[in-house]
Amino acid sequence: MKAILRSRLTPLLALALVMALVPMIAPTSFHLRVAALVWIFSLAALGLTILMGYAGQVSLGHAGFLGIGAYAVAIGPARLGLDPLLCLLLGAVLSGLVAWLVGRPILRLKGYYLAIATLGFGVIVALILHSETELTGGPDGMSVARVTLFGWRVTGALNWYWVSAGALLVGALLALNIAASPTGRALRALHDSEVAATGAGIDVSAKKLAAFVLAAVYAAVAGGLLAAMNGLITPEAASFSHSVELVAMVIIGGLGSVFGTVLGAAFLVVLPQALTAFQEYEQAVLGLLIMVFMIFLPQGIVPSLRALIEERLP
Amino acid sequence: MSEFLQLAFSGLTVGAIYALIALGFTLIYNASDVINFAQGDFVMIGGMGTVFLMAAGLALPVAALIAVIAAVLVGLLLHRLAIEPARGASPVTLIMITIGASIFIKGVSQILFDKQFHSLPAFSGDTPIPVGGATILPQSLWVMGTALALVVALYLFLEHTLVGKAVLATAANRLAAKLVGINVALVLALAFGLSAAMGALAGVVATPITLTRYDIGTLFTLKGFAAAMLGGMGNPVGAVVGGLLIGLIETFAAGYLSSTYKDAVAFLMILVVLLFMPRGLFGSRAVERV
Amino acid sequence: ADPIKIGSVVSATGPAAFLGDPEAKTLKLYVDELNKKGGLLGRPVELVLYDDGGDANKARTFATRLVEDDKVVAMVGGTSTGATMAMIPVFEEAGIPVVSLAGGIEIIEPVRAFVFKTPHTDKTACQKIFEDMKARGITKTGMISGTDGFGKSMRNQCLKVIGQYGITVLADESYGATDSDMTPQLNKIKNTAGVEAVLNPGFGQGPAIVTRNYAQLGIKLPLYQSHGVASKSFIELAGPAAEGVRLPAPAILIDDKLADNDPQKPVVAEYKTSYEKASGQPVSTFGGYAYDGIQLVARAIESAKSADPKKIRDALEATKGYVGVTGIYTFTPTDHLGLGTDSFRMLVIRNGDWALEAPAR
Amino acid sequence: MSTPLLDVSGIGIAFGGVRAVDEVSFKVATGEVFSIIGPNGAGKTTLFNLVTGIYRPSRGTVRLDGADITAVPPHLRVRSGMARTFQNLQIFFRMTAVENVMVGCALSERTSFLADLLGLPSVFRQNRVTRAKALALLERVGLADLAEAPAGALPYGALKRLEIARALAADPKVLLLDEPAAGCNAVETEAIDNLIAAVAKSGVAVVLIEHDMKLVMKISDRVLVLAQGRPLAEGPPRAVRENPQVIAAYLGDIGSREADRAHG
Amino acid sequence: MLTVEALSSAYGRIMALREVSLEVKAGEIVALVGSNGAGKTTLLRAISGVQPVCGGRILFEGEAIERLEPHLRVMRGISQSPEGRQVFGPLNVEDNLKLGAYRRQDARRQARLDHVYGLFPVLAERRKTPAMSLSGGQQQMLAIGRALMAGPKLLLLDEPSLGLAPLLVDQILAAVTSLRTEGITTLLVEQNASAALAIADRGYVLETGHIAMEGSGAALLEDPMVRAAYLGL
Ligand SMILES: Nc1ncnc2c1ncn2[C@@H]1O[C@H](COP(=O)(O)OP(=O)(O)OP(=O)(O)O)[C@@H](O)[C@H]1O
Ligand SMILES: Nc1ncnc2c1ncn2[C@@H]1O[C@H](COP(=O)(O)OP(=O)(O)OP(=O)(O)O)[C@@H](O)[C@H]1O
Ligand SMILES: [Mg+2]
């Protein structure tokens, strides 16, 4: 039992199982859309899981990278006539490149200082997307061309459901691969002690940068998918509150847990839909629930529950 | 010259508001290593509370006092019901709790108050005071004065009283703090209560200038956090200098460069400063030994 | 009978709550009214209202929910242009009529079969303002606009039409949606030689702060605000500084000053009284848009004698001379707004209250 | 002495006024155990920090195997054969004991970021190799039965040994140990004693900081005494422990007695 | 003065202390020895109230204290110098010491401060230095000094000699002995067992969470099992 709980692929299988089940029980394409959004935001948050959960480096501007990916898919086809799918890739590369440029200087900062630096980065990206109306359509956003996958026009909730689910599965697999590899060990090590990691011959700044770039690529791909699925993107996608939301997904699900991140994303995407029943009290209830979860599952949903279960098992 | 002066006055006013909020962060951070994301909401409670109490017929000073007390109660409740039960949780978890609290406070305020913008009458009238070709509003002086008074008070408290030291000790090493007999729960409650009071006070003096609404706290949290980090987290003098600097940078950027990108300019400046001084302008220089 | 479901997605919270909140309140109020009067076609009306918090992505999700899950027959809403644009494809595809409450001209240009809107476009407001400027001999202006969707879109529309009035823009400044001090920008405009008037497209607290800073800097030029501040709370927020501010606004702000034979007078008076009684807050233009939206849909259902979305759409498009709070609407297959510049009136703030300016020219 | 493996000359640093290390030079050869002792605050740990590159010296040079590494960043010094333990424990508390040591093996691992990301079979082969090596090292320091325990749950003495295992994992040519026996009782110290001797014998130059005089006097080939950042004495253990200056500044009664006991 | 009765404590499911009983009489020096992981630190932490216990009682001056918050135990006169030093890193040396007397703002605070500075002159030299930049041994001195500042009735020392130069170990142990003449009772955990037992009135041997042996210091020093397992003789 414990072996199953600890196995690397358990979360992946669980996830695949859930993905296969949802379309069977989802009554309408609205539910499929919500599920697809969960997968997409999970993907974005997974990057943060690597960066924050493994390497312990906070980013409060991660929606900025999501915005870069999203607008690449919007701007490329509309302004440059490029293929949307190509733009998804270009967006990921661009986002990684920006992360590399920005990360080199700022990853030397620690803790809250890194948080404010990344926050600043995110604010600047959002501001550019907001202000360069010619390019981005300004605050009201811009529409996004339909995506064609090898001649197949991706439309409809079910198709997007599978595309986003597939993307998340790949993302989750890569994240789990990293966790179980020397790189993952190095990241978790520098989380606890940078001096000791250096003392083990690990190039701490290079590893941090790699995690940062990878996280940016995850976010960009998620952003691209979001934009393509919605057919429209607004600068809101890159906003500070979105960055906080991504961080919240990672923390609520459980720092460093891949499956937890998906649960965290589900929590924050599905809950507002469920809470509409409370009408004006929606926000208050949401805040309350976040507090209650964090108080009673302080390490996040998955690690806290796992600890509880392991404690009860012989 | 008069233009420069005018921009400087504006910058100092806005900066003093940021500084007041940054000061609020300082205490909770110093006691617990936590950034309180509900700090801006304390500011909102101060402003909105006063507005609604005045609308109910109370005089400004009375209304302000009650609003500040209400904010302190909220701060204490936040500590008692959310922070204290999660005792021993990591700072990330505690920060997440404060984020939840911030959403909760906004959610309740939009029902308790409303979703409109509100203002307070300026304490000493609206007549601009001309200085060297530029003008400054009397309310700006109130804001700056309050910031000055609070920074001095906080500095004296932290540096020159044993209870202040106990606050710092609690954040530095909670285990050791318990072992020397510090009542850690009490210290944290004190920090939350006082931070809330400072936040609410900031709200009362700033509202005649910034106006207020149930969700204005997010903005205040963001700017106050930036100010506190620029100055060096945990240092009250740093908080004030950081706040004033950001206010000035924003204003001068808007005045001389681009009003669209003034926030970007401010954050770029913060980045540049942090690259050379990774712990902010007044952050501790001592390094952890290995 | 099972209820007729009318959907709505508004930004009741978030940065556009200033607009979305009165919209939501109005919709609830008038759906209740409808039901008190026995509903529509003998069936009760159910309002399914969601709050997108100002996030276009959320709006889109709620749009799907309204269509797929709630199965609404019509929809009133989309507070912002961004949210509306995000939702349109969903409703177009499902063939469900939308009456948007957002200002952007791109919502109805090009005309989409199922999309209508009640607010004046920014363009109309700009035209009204420039007409007034021209009549007063102003040819050079300074502009300061909010960078939110409303301010930015109106700025762009104004720049598009300004040439037709022979007016030039000498200074073009902006401020962020949450800024609390605009003196630097205003100071720049003040120091720009030749400026004869200042125009401030924007909504929320921004224009109030602009107005106060304007007074603080002692700028004596005429200040034009937009219909984005058309609510009594603007006068409260801006305080004495608001004296003399001019703005285009719908009839709703000056119900008591309308001519007795003005067809809008009774409508406006009724809405104002009901809304202020129910919400305890002053009416605004935004609530008025929602009023017109829900009334248009209700009328369409009645005249279509059917709750079938396609029929409602057809009936909507056939609307002629509906006297609303915002203006008098006549939709055609090529015009899904159906308002002219005459639905705006030029107001000026005097003694802390709105006053009607004699029509220019 | 054959060619020195580690050659530190004239090194120094000051922290605002305090000259923590001042003109210190020493050489260590392969297979040698070289100890550094001195009063608290003498600058021993700081010296380690200079040698391993955590602090940049204000003057002086560090040579390893003939190459000047004074300006080489710390993680690359490990690559050229330098590993250390820390006086203020630097443990990866969220990882298990064996994972801590596996991190120490980073240098000998042959995978790339891309391979790690894709989860190629080579990564898992590598993991198995690394794990086996780490377990062997834990065995060597006597922690085999705690391999899967979270490091955060280990008692202080065990953590000290865990650090030694992690340092050994880098296959160092020079091993710098900062108070490895602190927190260990006499019997446990003996085990560490044997471990150090064996490591030295296998051809590693060991630099040892320690306040346990029995240990120092027993296994050191040479001893350097620091006081207030400067060398006070240097030489074979016997000479050092009889040096009256050293007795007065550092050893005292207990120290002398223990030092004597080492040689019986 | 201190009676521990059948005290148990666990980390998760790992029992670190199993029904440990011991007694410290007023004015005594009691040494507690045991190998790595025996539970010595856990026991001291439990007495100070920073470690949850799952059974048993702790009586101090006849009153049960096992439910009291840590700061209340300090107020009753229990003070500890913890393992791993645990100084207040960003605060300077003097502030660390003053905080040691947080619950003892009496007239003798200055005298105790002078006493600590006398015991460790280097702390006086560096009184304005942030504790985190002190050397390891200096921090250890600070931790001990801070515990003394509370003017305790019962002093708990967890490996006070750890990282201290031999000369200072002499001084520390001498200081503990002299504290007894001032009426301070000490429970001493030491790896340097021979030195600790030499100054102790009585000693306990802790083995994997339970008391394996007890006796006078001298008797334990002579015990063949103790000599083999802990003294390495
Ligand atoms: N980063 C620093 N900032 C300020 N002072 C420092 C710093 N590092 C070391 N020092 C000072 O330098 C001196 C030497 O410290 P070091 O840690 O090297 O001593 P040590 O010989 O290892 O002592 P111990 O035996 O107690 O471990 C001490 O006085 C210490 O306070
Ligand atoms: N945080 C923890 N989580 C889990 N187990 C722990 C924790 N701390 C200690 N333990 C376990 O409790 C037992 C007792 O540890 P303790 O630190 O009390 O030993 P000790 O006698 O002080 O050892 P040392 O001489 O090394 O300091 C050990 O087996 C240890 O593994
Ligand atoms: Mg040292």
Ligand SMILES: [Mg+2]
């Ligand atoms: Mg211990």
